[in-house]
Amino acid sequence: MRSVSDILCLEDLFFHNSNQDPSGTAIESPGYTPLTYRELQDQIRYVVKSLAGQGLSRKDRIAIVTSGGPETGVLIISVMTGFTGATLNPQFRAGEYRQYFRKFRINAVIIRRGDATPAREAAEQEGIPVIEMIPEGVRAGRFSLVPAAPSDKPAVFAGPDDIAILIQTSGTTAAPKIVPLQHRLICTVARRVCATFRFSQTDRCLHIAPYYHTMGIFGNFIAPLCAGGTVICTRDFIAPDIVMYLRQYRPTFYSAGPAVHQAILRELKKCPPGDLKPNSLRFIRSASAALPDRIRDELETILGVPLIETYGMSEVGGAITTNLPPAKRGSVGKPVVPHLAIMDENGIILPQDTEGEIVVKGEVVFQGYDDAADENASVFTNGWFRTGDIGYLDAEGYLYLTGRKKELINKGGEKIAPVEVDDVLSSHPLVKEAMCFKIPDPALGEDIAALVVRNSPDLTELELRAYLLDRIAPFKVPRKIHFVDAVPRNPTGKPLRRAGTEKYSADG
Incomplete structure (x- = not known):
């Protein structure tokens, strides 16, 4: 066994970590029996051997498009341990998936059986094999892969300098940027998170963040497991469930963005004063965007933790x-x-x-x-x-x-490149030009609006919105579309997005 300081790859973290008690609980989730660290090792080994049996090798890139839940988290870390994973937003449309599959150079796509996702159609159109993940339904995080291709050979894991995961991030152009992260970096980050927040085997993370965000898979999943703690996995978390999770599962921390914190606060305020103190929490964490002081102050008062x-x-x-x-x-x-x-x-x-x-x-x-x-x-x-x-x-x-400096819109933690939405708007045959820009939003921090120059007065906002929803994820669709005679530009012809923000912030 190795101390945390000697962990350099995910094989070390999950198979040779002195912090982890094989009989200790790694994963919990409502409706499931807990998954022990020994069972987690078995599941990771199964995934690596099954995918290798299908002809996939260490450097192959495997996209994971599934909704939340304990199986998703275990699937991601299992793929990362032996291959290169790529977590994609399950809200994407078929055209977006095709773009990402090409950009990421994906070799296989894993989806959950029963999920109605356009990722299957996109993969088939690109000639990429589709593998189904089927939850066991009894133990948290246990599942099988279909088609089954068991291998008699020992599992071969990736090394410290191999790429463990590809993260999609928005840039200032319409094309997504790909962030490749090596095992060595991920394990270093996990150690630093453990040290910063003093994680231990007694910590219990309430996991409510999306798995396709770094916070969801690194800070809220890999780091607690690195410390030998427990991850309480939710699926499709909704704020009204927060009191149940606090009382029944006794987490020591949870992490979220400002919009989720605000929704949680509304639910907590429905409880009688003092009803939630004392509780099991050590702290709450906020990331992805600035949190208003009022929300922080009220959460700290109600829960009694920083x-x-x-x-x-x-x-x-x-x-x-x-x-x-x-x-x-x-x-x-x-x-x-x-x-x-x-x-x-x-x-x-x-x-x-x-x-x-x-x-x-x-x-x-x-x-x-x-x-x-x-x-x-x-x-x-x-x-x-x-x-x-x-x-x-x-x-x-x-x-x-x-x-x-970047022209990005941070909508509740989802980063949107306005030029990407510009391009989709401009592809409509009745749109001459378009410009998207940020507007303030009390819950999300920022939202997106658009100026559109029409070729015909017959084009309506409703029609244009439906056109967008067929082509891009719903969170990228502008909250408000303003029809104008011209898009403001600077002397060199670049769109003046700030002018749109200044003029339309009051009414969205």
Whole structure:
């Protein structure tokens, strides 16, 4: 067995981890019997051998498109342990899946039997084999794969420098960017998360985050298991269930974005004052976007535990900073990465209290986007990764975010490239041009709106919305579409998205 400091790949983490008691509970979920660490090892070994028996090899890329639940989490880490996984949003449409399958160079797609997903159709159109995952229905996280292809050979696992997972992230162009993360990086991130939050075998994570986000698979799944703790898996979590989970499953923490925190708060406020204290929680974590002070204050008052905000991104496997107690209001906390600095446009490191671009480097930073040499040349300067976010460090080392260079819309943690939606709008035969932009939203932080120049007055917002829903995920569809005579542009012809935000923020 190995200590956590010696863990370099997921095989080490799940098969040679001194923190894990083979008879201890790894996974729990409503309606299932718990899954032990020994049974988790058996399931991982089964998946790796089954996929190898179908002719898939270590460097093959396997897309996972399933709804939530304990099987999804176990499937993802199993694929990562022996192959390269790619977790995709189950809300995508067939055209989006085809785009991602090509971009990711996918060799096989795994879907849950019974899920009505256009991923099957997209895979068949691309000539990609489809494998079905069938939940056992008794033990949390146990399932079989069809077609079955058992192999008599020992399972062959990936090594520290192999790519474990590909994460899709939005860029400033319509094409998605692919973040490849190696085993060594993921295990380093898991160790740092465990150290930052002092995870142990007694910790119980209530898992309510999407698995296709880094928070969902790394901070909320792999990290607690690295510490020998338990993950309480939900499927299609809804806020009204939070009180049941707190009382029956006694989690020690949960993580979510601001929109989910706000929904949870509404449910908690229905309970009598003091009814939820004391409880089993040690802390709550918030990520993906800034959390309003009011929501943080009320959650801390009702639950009696600190709410810890983090700032991060997929390119570093999760958190860059964490605002641990005693938290500094207005800040996103101190760095949990090896090196963080503020840089100007010329690559000069700036002094404290000076605004510039946030840059990071060290063993938790990825090595570059997949198949994107030009992009990589622009985001790395002297070994520093340019995050695209703007901020400053104060005298105590706390980081403050003040803006971002990237034209991304952060809708409740879902990052949307406006140019992607522009392109789909403009593909409609009755649309001359289109421009999407962000607008404020009290629950999501930001939402998306659009200006559209029509070729015909017969085109309606309802028709255009239906056109979009056939082609892109629902969360990308603008909340409001404004028909205008012209899209505002700067002297060089670039769309002025800020002008749309300024004019339409009041009414969406």
